Amino acid sequence: NAGVTQTPKFQVLKTGQSMTLQCAQDMNHNSMYWYRQDPGMGLRLIYYSASEGTTDKGEVPNGYNVSRLNKREFSLRLESAAPSQTSVYFCASSDIGEGSYGYTFGSGTRLTVV
């Protein structure tokens, strides 16, 4: 099925460990995004990639890095995990123009840092 695929779905890390969250979309969308969702705070943008080859910081980029590997894939890396990064992470993609339908979201990665 067409859409956005995130891996893994669940992860537990120890403080200081590193990991990469993977995201791939098969809708030929230009733009991709990483958000984190915390209770009572909605979704906050971490990083985004407007097009292949570009990445930019969002609202809460500290402690994260991203790579737009190609048009399909956009990964999020935590170099040294901290308990404050315990959250649910969502990847999304979109295309531009009024013909687009807004974001398509992945099903999320639930990350716990202990």
Added chain:
Amino acid sequence: AQSVTQPDIHITVSEGASLELRCNYSYGATPYLFWYVQSPGQGLQLLLKYFSGDTLVQGIKGFEAEFKRSQSSFNLRKPSVHWSDAAEYFCAVGSLWGAQKLVFGQGTRLTINP
């Protein structure tokens, strides 16, 4: 800076009753507005969007929303809720062109009483 406020964190309604979820936004340019729904453990699904034209927009699952520029509001409504509508609802505002960086509200959790 753009922002979205959903004044109601949690709303409970009876099955068959009408529903209105409030959303107020602050945005410097012409706003493009969205409502998303999130079922437990799932990603977000687009309910409806407003870009321009008719200020009353229809979405999926029997939902509609009305854009009121004078009140900076984009409230979501449904005439008669079903138990399956229990979920969290997010209002979002953003720009249509370029990177569609959406700003999300804090969310409103909807509980349905039988």
